């Protein structure tokens with residue numbers, strides 16, 4: 001699969017077939033994350049792989065929010081819990097100076113590597129940003145100085161894949177030399 005094909009095939013998948021994901025595929029997805037860039041190469045990301053059915057059910061029961069509870073997540077064979085360690089000095093100093101939370105950028109890049117690798121392996125994923133961080137940390141014994149930034153559901157997708165969601169026009173999101181000039185192409 002070319003990169004264009006991977007990008008074109010990716011969808012947020014919220015319906016999975018009842019089939020476990022092979023350990024070597026989970027490992028390949030984690031390896032794709034491990035190769036991601038990060039601010040000062042600080043590699044602040046950590047991942048908890050949840051594939052135990054009772055654990056996944058508990059994450060869904062207790063770790064989601066009552067408004068938009070992501071109920072479909074209960075059927076996901078794997079949940080990858082994306083964490084960031086906060087006590088890496090270079091990362092913290094950089095964030096204090098610029099006000100940019102580099103650990104969140106690091107984690108998002110690494111997890112999107114996972115998303116794209118998953119597509120290449122025939123898997124589907126869905127980002128979860130709507131969860132109860134405190135509860136997820138408690139369930140998974142995640143230490144105090146670690147943040148949970150995002151979760152990723154992963155499994156073999158039910159076919160057909162969801163239709164593509166609409167995207168803004170290029171002219172509405174990309175500018176040329178100035179915010180006030182549109183693109184020449």
Ligand SMILES: Cc1cc2nc3c(=O)[nH]c(=O)nc-3n(C[C@H](O)[C@H](O)[C@H](O)COP(=O)(O)O)c2cc1C
Nearest residue numbers: 010011012013014070126127128129130131150165
């Ligand atoms: C940071 C982030 C958080 C998200 N959180 C959720 C979520 O909690 N529940 C959900 O069903 N989808 C979630 N999504 C998926 C988006 O709804 C989805 O990416 C968007 O609608 C575009 O659809 P597509 O991914 O199929 O192209 C999230 C996506 C991102 C990037």
